[in-house]
Amino acid sequence: MASMNVSLPDPMRDYVQRRIDSGHYASVSDYVRDLIRRDQGETQDVERWLHDLDASIERGLADAEAGRTHDLDDACDAIIDRIRTRASAQPQ
Known part of the structure; x- marks a missing residue:
């Protein structure tokens, strides 16, 4: 297994150490592996x-080219x- 050296500001180092001390991680390496x-x-x-x-956009473009679209104003009006119609059919 390869190793890396990482420099941290003191507050970050202290935070990682608190996570280890609280039992959330076994070591600094364990913490870093989890983050990765x-x-x-x-x-x-x-x-x-x-x-x-991307696939959805391609399907939409293919639909548009094939004429399988609806005018937005017409759809909203409908x-x-x-x-x-439903609101007027509701008893008041």
Whole structure:
């Protein structure tokens, strides 16, 4: 296993030591490994989200090119009409 040297300001070093003393971590190395694992997971989540977003945009563009879209004003008007119809049908 490789080793690295890290310099920390005193308040950060003290914080890490308190985490170790409280039993949350066995050592400084354990603490740093946990931080790296969390960062790797977060990075993978962001990459997955961006990939899904790109795919969604591509599907939307393909739908637009194929004419599978609706005018936003027309769609909003239809929703408002349905809300008004339901509201007027409610007993008062």
